[in-house]
Amino acid sequence: SVLFMFYVSQNDLGLDTTEKDLLLSLVHRPLELQYKYGNLSKGECKPGYAEAKMTSIYPKFSKPAPMFLDPNFKRLSKIISYLPPFGVRTQEKIIDHILQATKRYSLGSELDSISCKKCIIIGNGGILFNKSLGSQINQYDVVVRLNEAPVAGFEKDVGSKTTMRITYPEGAIQKPERYEKSSLFVLSAFKPMDFKWLRLMVFKEKLRSMEGFWKSVARVVPREPEDIRILNPYFIQEAAFKFIGFPNNNGLMGRGNIPTLGTVAITMALHSCDEVAVAGFGYDMNTPHVPLHYYEKLMMSAIKESWTHNISKEKEFLRKLVKGGIIRDLTNGI
Numbered sequence: 001s002v003l004f005m006f007y008v009s010q011n012d013l014g015l016d017t018t019e020k021d022l023l024l025s026l027v028h029r030p031l032e033l034q035y036k037y038g039n040l041s042k043g044e045c046k047p048g049y050a051e052a053k054m055t056s057i058y059p060k061f062s063k064p065a066p067m068f069l070d071p072n073f074k075r076l077s078k079i080i081s082y083l084p085p086f087g088v089r090t091q092e093k094i095i096d097h098i099l100q101a102t103k104r105y106s107l108g109s110e111l112d113s114i115s116c117k118k119c120i121i122i123g124n125g126g127i128l129f130n131k132s133l134g135s136q137i138n139q140y141d142v143v144v145r146l147n148e149a150p151v152a153g154f155e156k157d158v159g160s161k162t163t164m165r166i167t168y169p170e171g172a173i174q175k176p177e178r179y180e181k182s183s184l185f186v187l188s189a190f191k192p193m194d195f196k197w198l199r200l201m202v203f204k205e206k207l208r209s210m211e212g213f214w215k216s217v218a219r220v221v222p223r224e225p226e227d228i229r230i231l232n233p234y235f236i237q238e239a240a241f242k243f244i245g246f247p248n249n250n251g252l253m254g255r256g257n258i259p260t261l262g263t264v265a266i267t268m269a270l271h272s273c274d275e276v277a278v279a280g281f282g283y284d285m286n287t288p289h290v291p292l293h294y295y296e297k298l299m300m301s302a303i304k305e306s307w308t309h310n311i312s313k314e315k316e317f318l319r320k321l322v323k324g325g326i327i328r329d330l331t332n333g334i
């Protein structure tokens with residue numbers, strides 16, 4: 001469509017007029033079609049690539065969706081009618097309170113101003129171990145990490161840059177000294193209790209009990225309110241019901257209908273980034289003795305059956321993204 005032609009302005013390419021005319025004469029098909037049928041190359045960032053590819057496979061995919069909640073979140077009709085984890089119903093007041101304190105609702109002016117963003121989601125899989133992908137990972141504009149996945153000591157394999165860490169109370173790093181120096185702390189809320197917990201963390205108040213959590217949680221998040229965000233729960237809803245096809249269960253959390261955090265993060269990136277890559281997802285069946293996580297000795301046999309997730313159904317969706325060339329999988333585990 002016309003939209004994609006506008007992206008390639010003279011300035012973006014740094015060409016003079018003659019070169020630009022020559023280039024345009026070589027472009028026979030609209031860029032959107034080139035993106036749909038072409039492959040991701042290692043070269044320059046392609047503006048609008050993820051959206052164009054995604055729309056070709058999921059025609060109802062609609063890009064506009066804020067990455068994080070901001071004070072206008074009550075206008076987001078899709079999330080206002082669902083309870084957590086698929087929406088914010090019943091949590092409006094506490095979210096208002098949190099957002100008044102955090103004051104910031106975007107990636108930050110530097111990243112917001114980039115016209116073509118390449119993002120990578122780092123999964124925690126043992127498949128990342130000893131692959132020396134660190135320097136490649138550091139080249140992405142946005143590096144997303146999940147839960148307590150460490151960076152220090154693993155830089156050679158997982159890189160040293162962290163733009164944001166998406167987590168929930170039970171998954172968050174518990175020891176304050178283990179947080180990297182700077183990164184956005186992003187809550188992906190799965191239950192009402194998670195918002196209550198975040199409010200305590202933002203206002204640096206004491207957590208009095210672990211009741212309501214399924215394992216012990218962080219008591220302190222060493223981040224200023226301005227570095228804390230709430231992930232738009234629409235990505236959980238969209239991944240579950242529109243992309244993976246989990247049972248709707250009247251819009252309530254139920255058996256096998258909650259996507260894992262990694263898939264939620266990928267869904268977010270498809271809305272916000274021009275190109276999306278992943279690493280550390282899935283398992284390499286040819287090497288069954290690799291650890292479950294890149295940072296611990298637990299073996300793959302430790303994978304537990306989960307009531308809320310449906311890993312095999314979710315994997316079909318991720319495979320479709322990789323096979324369709326929508327996302328790049330640096331570790332080939334999906």
Ligand SMILES: *[C@@H]1O[C@H](CO)[C@@H](O)[C@H](O)[C@H]1NC(C)=O
Nearest residue numbers: 034036037038039040041325
């Ligand atoms: C894209 O990659 C596939 C598989 O690697 C290859 O068969 C195909 O020719 C490539 N298409 C283009 C346009 O480069």
Ligand SMILES: *[C@@H]1O[C@H](CO)[C@@H](O)[C@H](O)[C@H]1NC(C)=O
Nearest residue numbers: 128129130131132156157290
């Ligand atoms: C890491 O990979 C290198 C080769 O790339 C190999 O020599 C080394 O033994 C590996 N280390 C471990 C701990 O697997």
Ligand SMILES: *[C@@H]1O[C@H](CO)[C@@H](O)[C@H](O)[C@H]1NC(C)=O
Nearest residue numbers: 255256257306307309310313
């Ligand atoms: C996962 O999805 C498959 C296919 O829809 C279904 O047969 C299976 O029962 C589901 N498993 C769980 C744990 O919900």
